[in-house]
Amino acid sequence: MAILKIARMGHPVLRRRAEEVPDPTSPAIHALVADMIETMHDANGAGLAAPQVHVSQRVVVFHVPAHRAQADSLPRPEGLVVLINPVIEPLGEDRTVGWEGCLSVPGMMGAVPRFSRIRYRAAGLDGIVTTREADGFHARVVQHECDHLDGVLYPQRMTDMTMFGFADEMQKRFAEAQNADRD
Numbered sequence: 001m002a003i004l005k006i007a008r009m010g011h012p013v014l015r016r017r018a019e020e021v022p023d024p025t026s027p028a029i030h031a032l033v034a035d036m037i038e039t040m041h042d043a044n045g046a047g048l049a050a051p052q053v054h055v056s057q058r059v060v061v062f063h064v065p066a067h068r069a070q071a072d073s074l075p076r077p078e079g080l081v082v083l084i085n086p087v088i089e090p091l092g093e094d095r096t097v098g099w100e101g102c103l104s105v106p107g108m109m110g111a112v113p114r115f116s117r118i119r120y121r122a123a124g125l126d127g128i129v130t131t132r133e134a135d136g137f138h139a140r141v142v143q144h145e146c147d148h149l150d151g152v153l154y155p156q157r158m159t160d161m162t163m164f165g166f167a168d169e170m171q172k173r174f175a176e177a178q179n180a181d182r183d
Contacts, residue, residue: 004039004053009105009153011054018049018056018149024084024123029059033082033125036061045103047141049148052104058085060122060145064138078138083122086146091117091133098140100154101167109170111163112154114143 007013021029032055040048040061047062064078094116101109118139121131134142144154158164 001034001038003042004035006039006043006052006103007054009102009155011104013051013054013056014104014148014153015151016051016056017151018051018058021057021059021084021123023127024125025127029057029084030125032057032059033061037080040103043103046137047145048103049145051148051151058149059083060086060142060149062141062145064141082125083120083142083146084124086120086122086142086149088143088146089119089121090115091119096140098137099170100140100144102144102154104148105153105155107166107168108155108164109167110155110158110165111160112140112144112157113159114140114157118142120146 023029032050036048036050036053036059039053040046046065047060050057050059060083061080062078062083063080092115095113096116097111097113099109100112116139117133117135119131119133120142121129123129147154147157155161155164
């Protein structure tokens, strides 16, 4: 296993649609996924898409930590999930605005509208296709990572660019607002 270099916003690999994976069970895909998992953990990320590590294939890894799952209607953490050739279907028109960061847009964060509930279908490393429904952070992370497979970064989804900035500055503003609310 290896820690891979993460492509940053502006790199061409992040702007194009990734290729379908013809054989999810191939040793090359297993090796890629193992490296992606190690890279995601090393970078302290919740998810990672193959284009982010300079591989233009439709592969995503993610997890839903317990502290992020609390807002979900079925608040359960998700262990490590691998999606190969994922397809997302919104379940309704409702959208929720939430804060996002990205390993390919380091040090920044923004408020991004996403579908509140989704259904997604993907193959696993065993080649078996499964379908799941998700809401809350689970739905958000799947949509965020799958956007990478289509050449989309979260700032392109934002509707209010005043809600985009350096993470440390935004967090200072959050803390100031919380302190003002207490006074």
